[in-house]
Amino acid sequence: GENVEQHPSTLSVQEGDSAVIKCTYSDSASNYFPWYKQELGKRPQLIIDIRSNVGEKKDQRIAVTLNKTAKHFSLHITETQPEDSAVYFCAADSGGGADGLTFGKGTHLIIQP
């Protein structure tokens, strides 16, 4: 089955700086790569996703890049703000949606004032 590795496990950045979280996946059949944000005590929520026919996608301060050849994808957050502090999960879907997502272990992003 699919295996998703996520790094780093903890990331601390100064407010206003950029943050990058990286993930690799093992199943070349995976074609959907969402990112979820989980604030303390809350449910994970989708913040951005990318499909395998696209190399990059941007939504305001967040962007995701995908390298299918190398089987890795990354989340980029620019101009970080205190409300960006959360745990971020990457995921990969190789089952056409019905088999569930395979998640990375999460990155705890800490924004230092």
Next chain:
Amino acid sequence: DVKVTQSSRYLVKRTGEKVFLECVQDMDHENMFWYRQDPGLGLRLIYFSYDVKMKEKGDIPEGYSVSREKKERFSLILESASTNQTSMYLCASSTPQENTEAFFGQGTRLTVV
């Protein structure tokens, strides 16, 4: 607005008890999932269902079973709770189309003593 509701936010049960975790979604989604979230391990898939009365094992099904008698409801059952099942349990639902968002419930923090 999609709503996935889990019956309990916090639950404390004794070792050996039979435990039921309930999840209801109101968006007529075919797919429903149960994940377990542990620090440093991310979200791991326990069971999923893509139709009423259908169920499939995820990555860590041992010690768990599920029931899907109605489309909107997906129950996770711990036949005989053990301390190593102390965890956060998250239910999610999605449509059957490929590459679609999974919507999560708020989670049930289960403690087995």
